[in-house]
Amino acid sequence: MNVGEGARHFQHDLELLRSQLLDMSVLAEELLRTAVEALVEGDAAKADSVILGDRELDAAEVEVDEAGINLLARHQPFARDLRLITMILRIANDLERVGDHAVNIAETVHHLGAVPAPLSRFPQIEEMAQIGRDMLTQALDSFVRGDSASAREVCRRDDLVDSLHNTGFRSLLTLMTEDPRWVGTGMSLILVGRNLERVADLATNVAEDVVYMVEGKSIKHGADRDEQ
């Protein structure tokens, strides 16, 4: 049996959908990077650019949704095509939420009075941001290459971000208890930490979706660990 490419117009539309998702991923990564830079530098203008950029990401998600649903309705795809389209819809939703977390971080810049955030009080933030971005990049890279082994690595890195978050959170809590003047700033930093921790969770979701797309197997909620 010869295996061809399938209906040409379907494959064309599917390729278009993939590239729309990749555009979204570039934008989401960019928003996250800019938001953390704005925080580190205390740059209000950069923070505002994140808030504006998120609207573009929101609009892109709506477009991906429409295109994906149209493909499902018109072609009623099966097997790997079905998995690909449904996972693109899920990943698009996750990327949109990465944008929302970037906005939350950007808004903190205003709360902190647009001065460089005192990150020495929560030094894990920059590391969390770095790892979260790397996880997102690797998850999307796994999507492009259809590489479920690499996607599984992303999931494993989430534990590190959680542990950094817990450490930073506890030391800030101690600081605020000892010196209430730190409550305002401490709360802002805790929110930043919380948003970055969520970004890592979303990157993990994307990676889990890539595993399902490639292998047809759900590893959500530790299903993979239970088997090992």
Place this chain on the structure above:
Amino acid sequence: MMPERMQTKDLRVYFGKTEAVKGVDMEIRPGAVTAIIGPSGCGKTTFLRSLNRMHDNTRSARVTGHVYLGDRDIYNGGMNPVELRIRVGMVFQRPNPFPTMSIRENITFAPRRHGMRRRSDLQDLVEEVLRQAALWDEVKDRLDDPATGLSGGQQQRLCIARALAVRPKVLLMDEPASALDPTATQRIEELIFDLKAEYTIAIVTHNMQQAARVSDYTAFFYMGELIEFGETDVIFTNPKEAQTEAYITGRFG
């Protein structure tokens, strides 16, 4: 009434020197719908027809191996064709009601031949199977009209009612909706869903969406071989065999 399991063991069907079905081991599970899919010429209809010994009268055809209905081999002297066809009903692609008979006579013809005589029994049977086939309300006031006056979809449901009238255990359907419009198709599919609790159903279809909608299990045939058999949910989301994947995603060719 308990549905019965069918099972084939090394089933082979030859037409002259051509082997159209090549050693198929497959189970058709009771109380469930099994869809048989595959490209034209893959042997799916030949396989289905062999479950009802429909090749018996084809001179060039030869069937080897085993087909079990329950624990009896329908070939090799285990069951005569008359008994077999009471237990295994068949519905074809084109509705084929007996053209010279009324709606009622289409249903009562076979039961009469098998000895059912009392008018009230026959009347009850007509109502029962027409209700099962979701046709009763549409035809109850014109049971003595010619069956050929019905629409295509109604005729097909009449054929299903006719098949049910001898109280079979198994229903074989060979593309039962391919000549029908979408509304009539939907009614047949709903009917299949309603009937599966009481019957073992196998359906050959070219329409993969239909296979995905109506069946519990799916068998993919290619060039006379059973390539993959599995739960429909798995076959249509994550098939194991590359050939199945290629076929259902339209990359076949």
